[in-house]
Amino acid sequence: MSHNSSAVQSHVAHHFVDSEQQFDAAKFGMWIFLVTEILFFGGLFAAYIIYRAWYPDLYTMASTQLDTTMGAINTGVLIFSSLTMALSIWAAQHNDKKKTGIFLLVTIACAFAFMVIKYFEYTHKFHLGIFPGEAYTFTGIDHPKAHIFFSIYYMMTGLHGIHVIIGIGLIFWLWMKNNKGSFNSAYYTPIEIVGLYWHLVDIIWIFLFPLLYLID
Amino acid sequence: MSTSSGINADLGLKLKRFVTPDHPEVNYAQAEKGIKAWLTTVDHKKIGLMYLGAIAFFFFIGGLLALLLRAELWTPAKTFLDADAYNQVFTLHGAIMIFLVLVPSVPAALGNFFLPIMVGAKDVAFPRLNLLSFYIYLAGATFSLYSIVTGAVDTGWTFYTPYSATTGTSVVSMTLGVFILGFSSILTGLNFIVTLHKLRVPGLTWGKLPLFCWSLYATSVIQILATPVLAITLMLLVMERTLKIGIFDPALGGDPVLYQHFFWFYSHPAVYIMILPGFGIISEIIAIFSKRRIFGYWFIALSSMAIALIGFLVWGHHMFVSGQSTLSSIVFSLITFFVGIPTGIKIFNWVATMYKGSISMRTPMWYAMIFLFLFTIGGFTGVTLGTLSVDVHLHDTYYVVAHFHYVMMGGMLIAFLGGLHLWWPKMTGRMYNERWANIAAFLIFTGFNMTFFTQFILGAKGMPRRYYNYIDQFQSLHQFSTVGTWVLALGFTIILIYLLQSLGKKGVIASKNPWNGRSLEWLTTTPPVLENFTYTPVVIHGPYDFHKPIAEFEYGIESHGHGHHDASVHHSNEESVNA
Ligand code: HEM
Ligand SMILES: [Cu+2]
Numbered sequence: 001m002s003h004n005s006s007a008v009q010s011h012v013a014h015h016f017v018d019s020e021q022q023f024d025a026a027k028f029g030m031w032i033f034l035v036t037e038i039l040f041f042g043g044l045f046a047a048y049i050i051y052r053a054w055y056p057d058l059y060t061m062a063s064t065q066l067d068t069t070m071g072a073i074n075t076g077v078l079i080f081s082s083l084t085m086a087l088s089i090w091a092a093q094h095n096d097k098k099k100t101g102i103f104l105l106v107t108i109a110c111a112f113a114f115m116v117i118k119y120f121e122y123t124h125k126f127h128l129g130i131f132p133g134e135a136y137t138f139t140g141i142d143h144p145k146a147h148i149f150f151s152i153y154y155m156m157t158g159l160h161g162i163h164v165i166i167g168i169g170l171i172f173w174l175w176m177k178n179n180k181g182s183f184n185s186a187y188y189t190p191i192e193i194v195g196l197y198w199h200l201v202d203i204i205w206i207f208l209f210p211l212l213y214l215i216d
Numbered sequence: 217m218s219t220s221s222g223i224n225a226d227l228g229l230k231l232k233r234f235v236t237p238d239h240p241e242v243n244y245a246q247a248e249k250g251i252k253a254w255l256t257t258v259d260h261k262k263i264g265l266m267y268l269g270a271i272a273f274f275f276f277i278g279g280l281l282a283l284l285l286r287a288e289l290w291t292p293a294k295t296f297l298d299a300d301a302y303n304q305v306f307t308l309h310g311a312i313m314i315f316l317v318l319v320p321s322v323p324a325a326l327g328n329f330f331l332p333i334m335v336g337a338k339d340v341a342f343p344r345l346n347l348l349s350f351y352i353y354l355a356g357a358t359f360s361l362y363s364i365v366t367g368a369v370d371t372g373w374t375f376y377t378p379y380s381a382t383t384g385t386s387v388v389s390m391t392l393g394v395f396i397l398g399f400s401s402i403l404t405g406l407n408f409i410v411t412l413h414k415l416r417v418p419g420l421t422w423g424k425l426p427l428f429c430w431s432l433y434a435t436s437v438i439q440i441l442a443t444p445v446l447a448i449t450l451m452l453l454v455m456e457r458t459l460k461i462g463i464f465d466p467a468l469g470g471d472p473v474l475y476q477h478f479f480w481f482y483s484h485p486a487v488y489i490m491i492l493p494g495f496g497i498i499s500e501i502i503a504i505f506s507k508r509r510i511f512g513y514w515f516i517a518l519s520s521m522a523i524a525l526i527g528f529l530v531w532g533h534h535m536f537v538s539g540q541s542t543l544s545s546i547v548f549s550l551i552t553f554f555v556g557i558p559t560g561i562k563i564f565n566w567v568a569t570m571y572k573g574s575i576s577m578r579t580p581m582w583y584a585m586i587f588l589f590l591f592t593i594g595g596f597t598g599v600t601l602g603t604l605s606v607d608v609h610l611h612d613t614y615y616v617v618a619h620f621h622y623v624m625m626g627g628m629l630i631a632f633l634g635g636l637h638l639w640w641p642k643m644t645g646r647m648y649n650e651r652w653a654n655i656a657a658f659l660i661f662t663g664f665n666m667t668f669f670t671q672f673i674l675g676a677k678g679m680p681r682r683y684y685n686y687i688d689q690f691q692s693l694h695q696f697s698t699v700g701t702w703v704l705a706l707g708f709t710i711i712l713i714y715l716l717q718s719l720g721k722k723g724v725i726a727s728k729n730p731w732n733g734r735s736l737e738w739l740t741t742t743p744p745v746l747e748n749f750t751y752t753p754v755v756i757h758g759p760y761d762f763h764k765p766i767a768e769f770e771y772g773i774e775s776h777g778h779g780h781h782d783a784s785v786h787h788s789n790e791e792s793v794n795a
Contacts, residue, residue, distance in 0.1 A: 013343075014338065014339075014747070025341045028409075029407075036441075036443070036444045040444035040448050041448075042444070043444070043447075043449060043452070044452075047463055051463075132459050132461050133455070133462055134462075144469065147461075147462055147469070154461075155461065
């Protein structure tokens with residue numbers, strides 16, 4: 001391993017020794033950020049678990065109002081998008097600018113598809129009067145705390161949805177950078193770390209889906 | 217050849233001795249000029265100083281509010297604030313002091329300035345993120361201040377539901393402010409962890425890291441793990457107020473005790489965010505001013521980590537009377553006793569370090585002594601409060617108020633002042649007036665004990681906290697406490713004056729190593745240059761090896777270029793070592 005300063009490339013910021021150190025730092029930083037994300041959602045998961053322990057029958061009754069088919073499709077869409085995200089990193093590592101771009105676009109398309117399906121789910125519920133909190137007017141569930149289940153549902157899926165939207169923005173930014181030819185086998189750090197983020201968004205949904213939709 | 221023994225230290229790098237001058241031709245503040253250069257700088261030192269300025273400002277505001285509170289308590293009935301105004305003032309005082317002053321104080325100001333220098337790096341790992349965190353801090357502060365204009369908050373800094381979900385005051389802007397501040401704190405923690413892992417210069421193993429860095433490491437871990445939980449809790453509270461989601465508000469079917477669990481899951485660990493960096497400073501000061509190798513280096517380093525982890529398991533001691541089950545109370549009480557152990561270990565180590573040392577009582581060392589005295593009282597009273605049966609009597613009394621002021625102000629704030637005096641010459645290039653500094657330290661020590669020791673007595677006699685009136689028997693004690701705050705105010709004013717004066721024309725120029733320290737910040741110029749060092753330092757001895765000649769600390773990589781912390785170039789060169 002040599003630390004020759006002439007090897008330092010333009011993308012290495014002034015305070016790093018070499019691109020390896022910069023890459024390590026960026027990736028490590030992202031992992032730490034993901035830990036904070038997990039704890040952020042962890043608060044909501046805790047609320048979910050506590051209320052489920054208190055009112056198990058509420059959860060069984062209320063989850064019947066969630067559309068399992070739509071949820072399952074969305075799960076498939078997100079898992080597929082994680083694959084295309086990973087493929088875009090692979091393409092960048094192989095200096096294939098065109099494929100990198102395509103895979104990024106497919107990932108964005110999946111994210112949009114996810115949001116559209118979510119939109120239909122939400123509007124359907126609003127139509128029935130299933131709102132979070134006080135606005136809840138639905139009478140189909142015979143349980144005094146029914147609104148709390150949906151408050152938790154909206155908080156969890158809403159926060160997740162915000163993360164999907166942020167992900168769309170980030171991946172779009174990657175796509176633009178890729179068009180300018182910023183990535184190659186020696187430098188693809190941004191794709192790698194946004195990829196980590198995107199996998200996390202995916203994994204959180206993989207937890208949300210069975211916890212909310214598949215209660216029996 | 218005598219000095220070369222051990223100097224190659226298996227690094228296999230070509231080393232050379234670099235003797236830096238006392239003062240650089242161009243220091244970091246002169247390198248980029250103008251107000252715009254300050255506001256857009258990514259230099260960790262300038263960002264640290266901007267934090268320092270902001271924190272000092274909020275400390276001033278928080279302090280004024282405290283003077284108001286104490287003045288109101290001059291008489292048993294209403295003096296000049298009515299009950300509502302009093303509630304708003306103590307809430308603001310608490311929220312400002314905790315979220316705007318103490319949490320960021322040492323890490324964001326002194327840590328930002330010194331952590332990269334102490335590991336020999338040119339900057340933190342993510343300089344732009346660092347600047348962003350400062351602006352997020354300002355944004356959060358703006359939200360919190362906005363709440364004052366729009367009707368203030370009267371919930372106490374703990375924002376307990378159901379009251380916080382229903383009161384007419386502007387809880388939303390205050391909680392959003394704290395929410396935003398949390399992100400600033402997370403970004404600082406993230407930056408420090410990555411910097412410590414990835415940017416250490418060659419030779420700086422974990423075992424040679426100054427203890428200040430270790431303490432910031434432990435603090436950062438808490439910031440990363442606890443702050444997101446606070447963020448989501450406050451988010452839920454905001455939703456509770458806006459959408460009435462009913463998770464915490466019993467009127468809507470929710471559970472207010474759940475809020476307390478969530479809040480303290482963050483806020484107990486957060487009290488360690490507010491003390492561990494102080495521990496770090498005290499370790500540096502005591503070693504430097506005793507000129508002895510710190511006693512039990514690994515105990516001090518790892519007990520910070522132990523505190524960081526055990527601290528996550530004791531939150532229930534704030535809820536002994538909130539209706540949690542007796543079993544949980546007993547368990548929380550037991551674990552609370554355990555958390556005192558690593559803290560006690562540190563105290564013994566510090567005292568053992570001073571034993572047979574050649575102690576010089578300069579201002580930072582005075583603060584370290586004040587810290588030992590006050591923090592020990594604060595810690596012991598914490599253990600008494602952790603005792604279940606005792607806490608049932610003392611909970612929500614002035615005893616608790618006195619306890620947390622002894623740890624927060626007597627501990628962290630005093631350590632912060634110690635650190636400020638220790639590093640002031642390095643940061644500014646000027647030496648403060650030693651005599652006035654001693655006088656101010658004495659006034660602060662006296663004023664502090666007048667103000668808060670009295671409150672232990674008041675609390676034990678049953679004076680409840682957060683009341684704006686009280687029974688007549690308590691008047692003399694309350695008045696004594698109020699006079700104490702005036703002495704404190706005088707002490708802080710003197711500090712402000714002599715520090716500002718040192719920056720002026722008559723200020724005394726400081727040398728690069730006024731205390732004869734050994735860690736890297738003392739080896740660069742005063743004030744440091746833009747990227748901290750003109751060479752890449754190589755660390756050979758530990759930061760507290762005062763018995764080794766200073767020359768052996770001044771080595772760096774010979775060739776122009778850089779060193780990676782796991783550099784493994786395999787050839788050594790004895791001649792250049794001796795050069
Ligand atoms: C040996 C270590 C400590 C122990 C055993 C301890 C124990 C306790 C206990 C049991 C309480 C609850 C009292 C009650 O509400 O009835 C408490 C309150 C508090 N402690 Fe500590 N403590 C320790 C150190 C600290 C430190 C280092 C800080 C901050 C730097 C701190 C800050 C606080 C605060 C702010 C409160 C009051 C919170 C409130 O109710 O508003 N403590 N402590
Ligand atoms: Cu606590």
